Amino acid sequence: MTTSAHDSRPAAPPQLPGPQVHDRHPLALALFGLTVVSGLIDAVSYLGLGQVFTANMTGNVVVIAFALAGAPGFSVPGSLTSLAAFLLGAVLAGRLAARHTPARRGRWLRTALALEVALHGAAAAVVFARGADGSVRYLVIALVAVAMGIRNGTVRGLGVPDLTTTVLTLTLTGLAAESRLAGGTAPRRRRRILAVATMLAGAVPGAVLVLHGQLAWTLVAAAVLAGVTALLYRE
Known part of the structure; x- marks a missing residue:
């Protein structure tokens, strides 16, 4: 008995039920915390760390362009370090996703968060x-960027609309x-507003701490909050 070419194709991987996640679902609450x-x-x-982005690579690419054009205050080595480390983190996220089925989504996310906590710590x-001066700055950039690459790769795989945890452009566009x-129906309006609010809730105290010389403690706060999110997440 022969097998047709259609039948011999590998089955498509099962899709994660991200679009069906409501705002009070444990996964959505975890993603708000990560925002x-x-x-x-x-x-x-x-x-x-010298006007470098470690979570938003669009901003990083633009910063590299500014630095190449001679704009003061921007660092090509710092941004390139961040970009390379972020891509490494995203590769690790892909490897991690390949080891977990949709039915093990909770373990998948908690593993990714454990890595993020360790790297921020x-x-x-x-x-x-x-x-965080001199060459040490590049090590700090690399550690944080790997963590955020893992985060972005994992959240992308989870596929929850409007909860990327790191980028708000499409969220604001949809809003x-x-x-x-x-002329629309304002779908997911509360989620989109909460995504913006939670980003602000982290950026404002983070900026206050960094501007007062508490860079290390800001990283500790990020690690602790990511760890608490992982511990509270149950699905």
């Missing part, structure tokens, strides 16, 4: 011990373009 962490990390990287330890003012 707060992203606000803290953005404050650390941009304000404390390691970055904090480096800053406490050596500061405006699908609003009743624009």
Whole structure:
């Protein structure tokens, strides 16, 4: 008996039920918590590590372009370090996803968060011990960027709309373009507003801490909050 070419194709991987996650679902609540962490990390990287992004690679690419054009205050080596480390983290996230089925989503996310906590904690330890100046800064950038690459790769795989935890451009676009003012039905309006609010809830205290010389403690706060999120997440 022969097998047709259609039948011999590998089965498509099962899809995660991300779009069906409501705002009070444990996964959505965990992602809101991680959005707060992203606000803290953005404050650390941009304000404390030389105007480098470790979670938002669109911003990093633009920063590299500014530096190449000769704009003062931007670092090509710092941004390239962040970009390379972020991509490494995303590769690790892909490897991690391949080891977990959709039915083991909880374990998948908790494993990714454990790695993020460890990397943020390691970055904090480096800053406490050596500061964040000179060549040490690149090590801190790399540790945080790997963590955020793992986070972004994992959250992308989970596929929950409007909860990327690190980027708000599409969230804000949807909030405006699908609003009743624009003739839409304003779907997921509360989720989108909460995503913006939770980013601000991390970025404001993060900026205050970094501007007052508490870079290491901001990283500790990020690690602790990510760890608490992992411990509270049950599905």
